[in-house]
Amino acid sequence: MWDDMDNSYPYEEGPHGTLGPGEPDPLMFGRQVPHAVIWYTELNRMQSLAVQISTGRRPGPVTVFRASDVKIAVSDPSAAPERSRIVRAPGSRLMGWLRFLLSPGWYRLRIAPTIADMHEEYYQELKTGHTCHARWIAIRGHLLVVKVLAKGVVEALKDLIF
């Protein structure tokens, strides 16, 4: 199952169904043949990706796929968009660093929900085609994470002093 906002080019389900071990790395495969076939397999959370497809220089509609989707193939490569861009979910790098730096409890209770909200709103905006607002949500989400961290430092200092 996949969700698309762009019905301007034909597509069909891939012939192989779910990718298994030994089959091409989906991300690498997607990079090698970006316009003909886009494969997806179950990626971990850090690798959750949105695929933004646009035609020429003009930003086009954004297509968002679930990470578990494996069945996307453009049947007519000549009708495929000229340029594809694979984008990490916003906050992915930050999540990696914070998961490394913070305690698991602190990360799970305070940081992960903040980033989850950002993702929810970000992908809602992408689905409706509001890419500028989606970018703003990503920026605001990062600022909120910084605010949560600052609050946490203040909280920790209070606990230490009192």
Added chain:
Amino acid sequence: VGNPFASAKELLVLSLLRDEPQGMYGLEMVNASDGRLARGTVYVLLGRLEDKGYVHSRAAKKADHPGLPRPRYTLTAPGRRILEAAQMLGVSTARA
């Protein structure tokens, strides 16, 4: 766990959760609080309340988008008791 007493904002969160037995998302609480809770602080409050055992969060295994699933918060029995105790003592929950 720190201070077992709940602050006014923590009591506000608990009272919001009491009215929604099926639970609420963090952003729903922000919207329902009429500006008393901020996006940047709601998860600090909820994290503290979960540390104290007053709320419980449960996230769906998968989100319906490529990002992280959002946790849904519900009130626990100790949370309900602390809220009732605060109301018996006349402590404001900062809720109109």
